[in-house]
Amino acid sequence: MTDTTLKLPKARSETGEILHHLLRDPLGLAGLVIVTLIVASALFAPWIAPYDPVAMNIPDRLQGPNLAHLMGTDQIGRDTFSRVIWGGRVALQVALPTIGGAMAIGLLLGMIAGYGPKWLDSLIVLFFDTVRAFPTVMFALAVVALVGPSLNTVIVVIMLTSIPTYGRVVRTLTQSLKEAEFITAERSLGAKTPRIMAIHILPNVLGPLAVLAAMDIPTVVGLEAGLSFLGMGVKPPTPSWGSLLNDGYALIRNTPWLIIAGGIPLILTTLGFTFLGEALRDVVDPKLRGRGGK
Amino acid sequence: MADILEIRDLSVGYSTPRGSLKALRNVSMAIPDRRIVGIVGESGCGKSTLISAIIRLMAPNARVGSGAIRFKGEDLLARSEAEMRALRGTAISMVFQDPMQTHNPVLTVGRQMVDIQYRDKLSKAAKLKRAAEMLALVGIPDPEARLNQYPFEFSGGMRQRIAIAMALMAKPSLLIADEPTTALDATLEVQIIKRLKELQDEIGCSILFISHHLGVIAELCDEVVVMYAGEVVEQGSVRDVFHAPAHPYTRALLDCDPGHIKVKTRNLPTIPGNIPDLVDLPKGCIFAERCTKRHEACTARPAMWNAGAGHQAACHLLAVEETA
Numbered sequence A: 001m002t003d004t005t006l007k008l009p010k011a012r013s014e015t016g017e018i019l020h021h022l023l024r025d026p027l028g029l030a031g032l033v034i035v036t037l038i039v040a041s042a043l044f045a046p047w048i049a050p051y052d053p054v055a056m057n058i059p060d061r062l063q064g065p066n067l068a069h070l071m072g073t074d075q076i077g078r079d080t081f082s083r084v085i086w087g088g089r090v091a092l093q094v095a096l097p098t099i100g101g102a103m104a105i106g107l108l109l110g111m112i113a114g115y116g117p118k119w120l121d122s123l124i125v126l127f128f129d130t131v132r133a134f135p136t137v138m139f140a141l142a143v144v145a146l147v148g149p150s151l152n153t154v155i156v157v158i159m160l161t162s163i164p165t166y167g168r169v170v171r172t173l174t175q176s177l178k179e180a181e182f183i184t185a186e187r188s189l190g191a192k193t194p195r196i197m198a199i200h201i202l203p204n205v206l207g208p209l210a211v212l213a214a215m216d217i218p219t220v221v222g223l224e225a226g227l228s229f230l231g232m233g234v235k236p237p238t239p240s241w242g243s244l245l246n247d248g249y250a251l252i253r254n255t256p257w258l259i260i261a262g263g264i265p266l267i268l269t270t271l272g273f274t275f276l277g278e279a280l281r282d283v284v285d286p287k288l289r290g291r292g293g294k
Numbered sequence B: 001m002a003d004i005l006e007i008r009d010l011s012v013g014y015s016t017p018r019g020s021l022k023a024l025r026n027v028s029m030a031i032p033d034r035r036i037v038g039i040v041g042e043s044g045c046g047k048s049t050l051i052s053a054i055i056r057l058m059a060p061n062a063r064v065g066s067g068a069i070r071f072k073g074e075d076l077l078a079r080s081e082a083e084m085r086a087l088r089g090t091a092i093s094m095v096f097q098d099p100m101q102t103h104n105p106v107l108t109v110g111r112q113m114v115d116i117q118y119r120d121k122l123s124k125a126a127k128l129k130r131a132a133e134m135l136a137l138v139g140i141p142d143p144e145a146r147l148n149q150y151p152f153e154f155s156g157g158m159r160q161r162i163a164i165a166m167a168l169m170a171k172p173s174l175l176i177a178d179e180p181t182t183a184l185d186a187t188l189e190v191q192i193i194k195r196l197k198e199l200q201d202e203i204g205c206s207i208l209f210i211s212h213h214l215g216v217i218a219e220l221c222d223e224v225v226v227m228y229a230g231e232v233v234e235q236g237s238v239r240d241v242f243h244a245p246a247h248p249y250t251r252a253l254l255d256c257d258p259g260h261i262k263v264k265t266r267n268l269p270t271i272p273g274n275i276p277d278l279v280d281l282p283k284g285c286i287f288a289e290r291c292t293k294r295h296e297a298c299t300a301r302p303a304m305w306n307a308g309a310g311h312q313a314a315c316h317l318l319a320v321e322e323t324a
Helices: A002-006 A014-024 A026-043 A080-115 A118-133 A136-147 A151-178 A181-188 A193-229 A241-250 A257-284 B047-054 B081-087 B109-115 B124-137 B156-168 B186-203 B214-220 B238-243 B248-256 B316-323
Strands: B003-016 B019-032 B036-040 B062-071 B092-095 B174-178 B206-210 B223-228 B231-237 B305-308 B311-313
Touching: A014 A026, A014 A257, A026 A080, A026 A257, A080 A118, A080 A151, A080 A193, A080 A241, A080 A257, A118 A151, A136 A151, A136 A193, A151 A193, A181 A193, A181 B092, A193 A241, A193 A257, A241 A257, B003 B047, B003 B206, B019 B036, B019 B047, B019 B062, B019 B206, B019 B223, B019 B231, B036 B214, B047 B062, B047 B174, B047 B206, B092 B156, B109 B124, B109 B156, B124 B156, B156 B186, B186 B206, B186 B214, B206 B214, B214 B238, B223 B238, B223 B248, B231 B238, B231 B248, B231 B305, B305 B316
Parallel strands: B036 B206, B036 B223, B092 B174, B174 B206
Antiparallel strands: B003 B019, B003 B062, B223 B231, B231 B311, B305 B311
8 A cells, every 4th residue: 555655657658547547447447358359359350260251161051059160150151250250350440440530530620610710610510410410320321322332331421420429529628628727828828729729628638539439439330230231331241240130130030149149249349348438538537547546 | 117018098898799898998007127016906897808918818809999018118919919929928927816727637747847848949858857947946845756747636836836837937027927826725825925026036027916815915016006997096106005095996995905904893894886887887987986085076087196106096086185
């Protein structure tokens, strides 16, 4: 107790500090472990998956879980476990660029709207509201009908419709920060607008935004699964959690295992990222850090 | 002695749905080199508008009607925004009222103190060293270690010291302090005031000190300006104004100061009435409605009369004395 309080956390960087506190939160730890597992299995899919996810093996079709096939096989004998692992790749391939892109654009537009002149603010908010007015799935279906199903279409559509989520939060935060006394204090010490935005507003916005992003990943993964379920995402042989669900849905009378195998990773992703997001929320604010712990 | 800042006939208004709110009317004052000038007045008398006009960080609906603000002989109102920015933090700095709000909550104090030195071409280590020196100067023990801490790890008094250190970092020639001790408790107030006076001496700057605490003004300042409802009603040396107040408002203000009350009482004295409506101003003397010495002449606007050497007040009573 005494020596931990005496130790000054001098050498630790900001990221190290966040990680340190995250690991002390059981929920955060659980989230981190699940997320790491999902990301690692997606990254190392070729080494982890025991079979080729698209290789057919008709004699072994529609098996339940057994030692040879951990999660059984589908109607043409493909190994479900391998498809789940490879499906994670597709899920993250969609989620990461989507969230990354939406966050970056939302951050930029939100900060401009929140700090800039009134007319620009109105213009950007109008854009947000217009985009938000389209239901994501309907919009995606329309675009897919127009240009044909592909993973890139899904990415672009979800990204575009997610921009307002981030943009609005950033705009509101920027607006309240703009009025904060420490911003006036910085201005009274001669700081320029770009400087205030980059050094004082950005770090204050980034924390809540990271939390939002972590919580948003399951939504995007779910959207991709939904679109693939509807046959609008990845093309057939490519494994995706959504297409697994689709196969399972069609074969529900023959075997429950396909739908379970498609559903579990979705549930795990949701739980993992939500835990992580909630733990992050407490940790990114330096003031809330070390509550309870230490 | 040259004046570092000279305000001539400054009028500032705010456009509101009801019309123009005349927050400052024909304000003139001067801050001599290496002097501390205090501004007193109750809430809404235009203190904050005056500072925001000097540093040119005014609310979007503020309009400067007339007048000039000369800093070292040059009119600040004629400067471009970029030229103004070059002055802020180097020649003119500011300390704010609430130390709990003046620092970025998510950056360490060291990071913020290094950041405001962005104009200097120094290594980061040199900037950190300078930041630590400034912290030591304002009386923060173990400054090197404390640079790594976040604002919330400091008490209010400490944070105000840090704010002062940041404001004085570039050795400005004018420091504007907007009620810097109002949010602190009495013992801290005394410490901060003392330190401020020492620092002013050391750096050789002038200070414009805003407060509604008369005791603090008397302790710290060389000269005092009394403002009421957007006008200067009296100004002079601290000794003249506090010992021989010439304006009835100043006298009433002094009578209300708990430090001046000798007799034990349950009810502290107040000045009856309210500040007049600044959108629809009364015709004559601005204080007439609340004044105990009101007479016929008060329906006309009083001029600034001399009450002594370097001591003026805007009251008709002085005209009577002078002509009598």
